[in-house]
Amino acid sequence: MFNKRVKVKDLLASNDTEREVTVMGWVRTFRNNQFIALNDGSTNNNLQVVVELGLLDETTLKRITTGASLKVTGTVVVSLGKGQRVEVKASSLEILGDCDAEKFPLQPKKHSLEFLREIAHLRFRTNTFGSVFRLRHSLAFATHKFFNDKGFVYLHTPIITASDAEGAGEMFRVTTLPFDAPPKNEDGTINFKEDFFGKSTNLTVSGQLEGELGAMAFSEIYTFGPTFRAENSNTTRHLAEFWMIEPEMAFYDIEDNMNLAEEFIRYLIQYAIDHNRDDIEFLDQRLAEEERQKPQAERSEFGLIEKLEFIIQNKFERITYTDAINILLESPAYKKKKFKYEVKWGIDLQSEHERYLVEKHFKKPVIVTGYPKDIKSFYMRLNDDGKTVAAMDILAPGIGEIVGGSQREERLESLEKRMREMHIPSDEMSYYLDTRRFGTVPHAGFGLGFERMVQFVTGMTNIRDVIPFARTPKNCEF
Ligand code: ATP
Ligand code: MN
Numbered sequence: 006m007f008n009k010r011v012k013v014k015d016l017l018a019s020n021d022t023e024r025e026v027t028v029m030g031w032v033r034t035f036r037n038n039q040f041i042a043l044n045d046g047s048t049n050n051n052l053q054v055v056v057e058l059g060l061l062d063e064t065t066l067k068r069i070t071t072g073a074s075l076k077v078t079g080t081v082v083v084s085l086g087k088g089q090r091v092e093v094k095a096s097s098l099e100i101l102g103d104c105d106a107e108k109f110p111l112q113p114k115k116h117s118l119e120f121l122r123e124i125a126h127l128r129f130r131t132n133t134f135g136s137v138f139r140l141r142h143s144l145a146f147a148t149h150k151f152f153n154d155k156g157f158v159y160l161h162t163p164i165i166t167a168s169d170a171e172g173a174g175e176m177f178r179v180t181t182l183p184f185d186a187p188p189k190n191e192d193g194t195i196n197f198k199e200d201f202f203g204k205s206t207n208l209t210v211s212g213q214l215e216g217e218l219g220a221m222a223f224s225e226i227y228t229f230g231p232t233f234r235a236e237n238s239n240t241t242r243h244l245a246e247f248w249m250i251e252p253e254m255a256f257y258d259i260e261d262n263m264n265l266a267e268e269f270i271r272y273l274i275q276y277a278i279d280h281n282r283d284d285i286e287f288l289d290q291r292l293a294e295e296e297r298q299k300p301q302a303e304r305s306e307f308g309l310i311e312k313l314e315f316i317i318q319n320k321f322e323r324i325t326y327t328d329a330i331n332i333l334l335e336s337p338a339y340k341k342k343k344f345k346y347e348v349k350w351g352i353d354l355q356s357e358h359e360r361y362l363v364e365k366h367f368k369k370p371v372i373v374t375g376y377p378k379d380i381k382s383f384y385m386r387l388n389d390d391g392k393t394v395a396a397m398d399i400l401a402p403g404i405g406e407i408v409g410g411s412q413r414e415e416r417l418e419s420l421e422k423r424m425r426e427m428h429i430p431s432d433e434m435s436y437y438l439d440t441r442r443f444g445t446v447p448h449a450g451f452g453l454g455f456e457r458m459v460q461f462v463t464g465m466t467n468i469r470d471v472i473p474f475a476r477t478p479k480n481c482e483f
Pocket of ligand 2: 236
């Protein structure tokens with residue numbers, strides 16, 4: 006029977022000694038033919054298993070190598086050694102799986118993140134990735150708890166969509182047509198009527214449009230699922246497959262939307278601090294070490310825990326896009342020509358501009374609202390000035406954009422006008438326009454990139470290190 010085992014985390018937290026337990030896990034280290042550091046992934050803290058001399062024969066002792074998996078039964082005793090309160094004195098030990106120490110790529114030493122990315126199937130067994138993925142789990146769980154407690158309905162929006170209203174050009178096509186000889190129309194174009202769905206289809210870039218349809222009945226919904234973007238950007242913040250949380254709320258204006266997003270981000274951070282203190286402390290140390298490798302000028306002023314606590318305690322700055330442009334134009338960086346991209350009203354803020362606002366000027370998260378309508382999507386609500394829309398982006402230190410959202414255009418005529426101007430085919434979108442025809446209401450929503458949130462909480466600089474198996478341009482291993 007395997008399920009009688011005790012998890013290492015529970016065992017280490019308990020003061021209940023002199024009882025018999027069975028533990029299972031993988032060997033991290035084995036010292037002096039006597040002390041095994043055993044880990045089962047429930048915590049970074051290893052359980053010390055003591056093998057008394059004479060318990061095992063030579064051959065078995067030799068098989069206790071880093072990476073091998075064990076089943077150990079023994080007595081919980083107060084530890085005499087440093088570093089742990091309790092340990093297990095083994096009375097029997099079984100090797101479940103051998104691990105050839107010569108071939109096992111994980112040695113009990115520090116490996117680079119780049120190297121670990123190449124063995125992503127094994128990196129879960131390191132302290133860094135143990136902490137990162139336990140935190141990722143907690144943040145996912147906290148997401149459901151946050152919205153569930155508020156009465157939002159979790160709506161599963163489709164992965165395969167026919168809509169190309171958003172993200173045209175950055176979508177992955179879904180097809181069963183043969184590549185070598187696809188059926189053609191008379192004009193030589195591909196005949197998608199013969200494709201699986203009878204039309205051209207893609208992987209979704211966002212669940213928002215379908216989310217809006219749900220909000221028009223349940224009032225408040227959220228989605229939390231994978232999204233796909235074939236954008237060819239090899240950055241530390243972009244993945245081709247990433248997870249997005251998209252709440253969509255009826256009877257919300259842009260301000261309600263900002264308040265919800267801010268409350269949600271704070272909730273996630275607080276949840277992680279309350280439930281994964283050990284993991285955050287470990288990552289705080291890891292980051293401090295990484296920072297020490299950098300030249301003084303590039304080091305960040307805050308440690309990870311300091312940063313997270315600061316976010317919980319301080320309200321986000323709220324500014325308009327116009328304010329943002331003015332701040333940039335008056336900045337020393339602009340005057341010294343430090344920006345690579347042009348700054349003037351109407352531009353899309355580049356990452357260097359966002360970083361300046363957040364990291365240099367305000368030194369805290371910033372919510373920017375009122376973007377020019379021409380750089381934003383067709384569904385964003387037009388402001389009374391006729392030039393800007395009720396959009397909001399939340400920019401975070403070290404990450405850049407973490408949330409993108411808006412109040413949606415609920416007025417049918419305005420929406421149709423924007424769609425014409427932006428060449429969005431309204432016949433294909435008539436289902437979407439129906440919500441504006443049949444009992445339209447003011448509503449709003451946003452998308453939070455889950456991996457960027459995990460980056461923020463874990464302090465990991467590369468987005469590839471916060472998703473189990475990253476999909477990026479020219480890379481789809483595992
Ligand atoms: P960016 O300008 O950073 O590419 P975006 O404007 O394309 O972001 P949205 O379309 O508003 O982003 O998507 C909502 C959120 O999804 C973003 O705020 C971000 O957190 C996240 N996101 C967007 N693209 C990616 C990606 N390729 N990989 C990971 N997360 C992403
Ligand atoms: Mn993008």
